[in-house]
Amino acid sequence: MSRRRFLPLLFILLSGCALDDSQQPQQSEQLERRSASSKPVVVAPDAARSVWPADAPPIHAVSAILIDARTGRTLYQKNADEPRQVASTQKLVTALIVAEQDPLDAPVRVAREDAAVEPTKVGIRAGESYPRRQLLSAMLVHSANDCAAALARSHAGSLSGFAGEMNGLAERCGATCSHFVNPHGLPASQHSTARDMARIAFRAYRNPDLRDAMALRSYRFRYANGRLCNLDPTNKLLLRDFHCNGMKTGFTESAGKCLITSYSKGGRDFILVQLGSRARYIFDDAERLMQWAQFH
Numbered sequence: 001m002s003r004r005r006f007l008p009l010l011f012i013l014l015s016g017c018a019l020d021d022s023q024q025p026q027q028s029e030q031l032e033r034r035s036a037s038s039k040p041v042v043v044a045p046d047a048a049r050s051v052w053p054a055d056a057p058p059i060h061a062v063s064a065i066l067i068d069a070r071t072g073r074t075l076y077q078k079n080a081d082e083p084r085q086v087a088s089t090q091k092l093v094t095a096l097i098v099a100e101q102d103p104l105d106a107p108v109r110v111a112r113e114d115a116a117v118e119p120t121k122v123g124i125r126a127g128e129s130y131p132r133r134q135l136l137s138a139m140l141v142h143s144a145n146d147c148a149a150a151l152a153r154s155h156a157g158s159l160s161g162f163a164g165e166m167n168g169l170a171e172r173c174g175a176t177c178s179h180f181v182n183p184h185g186l187p188a189s190q191h192s193t194a195r196d197m198a199r200i201a202f203r204a205y206r207n208p209d210l211r212d213a214m215a216l217r218s219y220r221f222r223y224a225n226g227r228l229c230n231l232d233p234t235n236k237l238l239l240r241d242f243h244c245n246g247m248k249t250g251f252t253e254s255a256g257k258c259l260i261t262s263y264s265k266g267g268r269d270f271i272l273v274q275l276g277s278r279a280r281y282i283f284d285d286a287e288r289l290m291q292w293a294q295f296h
Contacts, residue, residue, distance in 0.1 A: 194275050
């Protein structure tokens with residue numbers, strides 16, 4: 001090969017292999033974004049049984065899974081692939097669609113059917129308008145069903161249309177054992193699994209708008225008439241353990257007490273999904289399992 005042809009080729013090879021310090025973080029961020037929307041990373045360990053590993057502390061949830069929030073590696077699981085209703089934890093799917101696709105500072109006009117949704121609500125009224133970000137925060141902090149309905153309807157035109165988008169997003173996350181029919185998790189013919197919800201949570205954990213909202217220990221909601229109301233978080237773990245930094249609670253009679261927790265300590269990040277537990281156990285179980293995870 002002539003020197004004239006060799007030098008340009010050498011330059012291309014070197015420029016493709018050598019990244020300066022400013023390029024490396026950018027490449028890392030691109031890889032992280034790709035990992036959040038590609039094939040699932042939360043897989044069953046080869047040695048997994050219904051409960052794995054054997055030295056994990058017992059918890060009361062019917063099904064659960066604990067993963068490394070950075071890599072998706074499974075650290076613990078209990079009946080993780082058992083189909084169950086997941087109550088309001090499926091609001092993470094609603095939140096992902098809104099945060100990824102809709103302008104968060106644009107207004108949403110409340111419809112009569114949005115305001116009628118029970119039981120947990122903030123009391124928005126038909127005809128009022130709210131910034132989408134405000135409704136999203138109220139939904140994640142206080143689990144407001146009326147806000148979830150307004151966000152879904154404004155996005156897709158109907159709750160049934162939005163459910164189709166929820167199922168599409170779940171499939172893109174690798175949550176192929178899930179089927180959703182509403183944006184808030186109220187009882188219906190729908191289901192997911194602990195592993196599928198961990199895959200969804202893994203993606204939500206990478207969205208900065210959702211991370212900020214889910215970490216709030218209170219939220220001041222401003223009504224259309226100017227009245228202010230402080231909303232307490234349904235995730236009480238945020239108030240008792242500062243290592244907890246999100247994610248979402250849920251409860252119905254059929255689903256039991258449900259909790260998806262994100263937790264950071266000692267330079268490690270975790271996501272724990274608990275489904276079908278009880279209120280008096282679920283936060284203690286979360287802390288106990290997170291403490292165990294520090295050494296695994």
